[in-house]
Amino acid sequence: MPRTQSAETTSTSSDLFDAKLLRLFDLLYHTRSVTRAAEELGLSQPTISIWLAKLRTQFNDPLFVRTSEGMQPTPRADALIGTVRTALESFRLLSASEPVFNPATAVRSFRICMTDASHITLLPQLLSHVRALAPNVRLDAARIDDDMPLALQTGDADIAIGLVPQLEAGFYQQTLFTQDWVCLANSAHPRIGKTFNLKHYKEEAHILIAAGTGAVLQSEALKRQRINRRVLLELPGFLGLPAILATTDLIVTLPRQIGESLARLGGLQVLDCPVAIPSFTVKQHWHARYHNDPANRWLRGVCADLFLNSKPFTKK
Template identity: 40%
Template sequence: MAALDLEWIAVFDEVYKASSVTKAAERLGLTQGAASTALNRLRGFYGDPLFTRTSRGMLATPRADELQPVLRQIRESLEGTLTGTNGFDPSTSRRAFRICMTDLGETSLLPALLNTLQSSAPGVRIDAERIGSESRRRLEEGLVDLAVGYMPQLDAGFYQQSLVEQDFRCIAAASHPRLRRRLTDQMYSAERHIEVLTEGTGHTGVIQNAIRAEGIVRQVALQVPSFLAVAQIVSETDLLAMVPTHYALVTQRRESIKVYRLPFPSPRYVIKQHWHSRFHRDPANIWLRQTVAKLMPSTVRRESLTDRQTGK
């Protein structure tokens, strides 16, 4: 029987992540032909097609699903022996990292991260995906390196690091006809609002609980599934929106809006980064986490195991 080759395993791992031989080849710095050859040799080794072409890309077979965690561990162990514990060099690496984040992370973290990488790690690529119902599974299976944002559903089962505490502000159009320098309870209740119903984050619950606790009944004129277009909509209408403070300040530089303190105590939440134990000691992922942490103000540099991992 032929011996397993590290390149075959790496190609398998990247195809499993990306559902694409082409993307796997790009991430590994191989030609598509070389990646296809490696995958075919692994297919012959196991006597299984491993992946089949579908309209959604290369779909893993049951045998591939069974092999994935084993081959991922083998790849990490072998690459670790080749590079050493301190062998990751961001200045020369061509590694692709997949980060799961909220829509707020896309607007605030991604630009700063990409600007940092341009100078310190020009060959490193970031593949971003939106937090959703499959995010927990994808983190557990090693398909995602890191999750960043306010994601209380990930507090159990993963390593986590608190990055920064945030609160909320109210935004309105700079030319709003009725608002003055200070936002009062009466003004807030009298105006129409945008309500953001996010999936995969805890922002919706935090906002709704705070408003309910104050006994305020908002006049919701628009519901949207994310924060991405909220500032633009606010700038072109007379609607108000309660948004995280960092988002308000970032979008104020791009949109014609004013930022107001809420007329009631603002709820607070903590932005964290989460990762699976399989990546905890990986030099490349340690570097990625440190890079993300440095981009966040008032970083709390404390890592903790969750209840499930400690068995408490």
């Protein structure tokens, strides 16, 4: 049968591990005075009496007995004081052991799920920044695929950066920047100069980059507008694209960031896309399990410092 006592005197087994009661035990043992213990704890003497009653009930012993020389410990209290002080030190260590991450001395690796485009646009800048701040930290780039949510949940991956609409509850996300679309062409293209319109877009031959969620947005937009491109080359990614564009009259439609990066690498011209393709946001994502992890927070902070466009994070 459960006991029915007043709130002031109810005692449970959890009281044994209540830091404030153990602190009182230690103070009474040290000071031999209820008055001094109350002053040390900033509490009233009636409250101290209630707490002492809980200790006595818990240990089934008077523990401290009033004498002419103050509150003297019983043999049971003498036997317990060492254990009590060890427990208090453990409480102190627990309360003071908030983990920290020091990038300057850390030796560890971070796995970041990202697209092939991010290898070109984000990874070089991120790597340079991390090497300057954390010389012994390694970065591993992983794919954004169907296994990514589980990898983030288990800690096999730390964060994911990209357009990742399939994540469900339990993940945080932070918008870094917004992407619109551009077209790339040979800087000496025989038919395309400063003016580039929908007529040119329909007439010219195209390269199709088939990978990524952005490719789906592009394909659906063209389908809605009944625009049929003449595709002469399909690629699974961006490897070799600048060289192909620089040596042919083909054009390609890409998100702006990767488009402008490849244009700089290959001496290509960047053209405003004449087709209305929805823009999209690039976000960093992480699992709620690691939201307060100091190392994960540091990595997310680095990405925000480098790429954030003043957007707060939200939880799905």
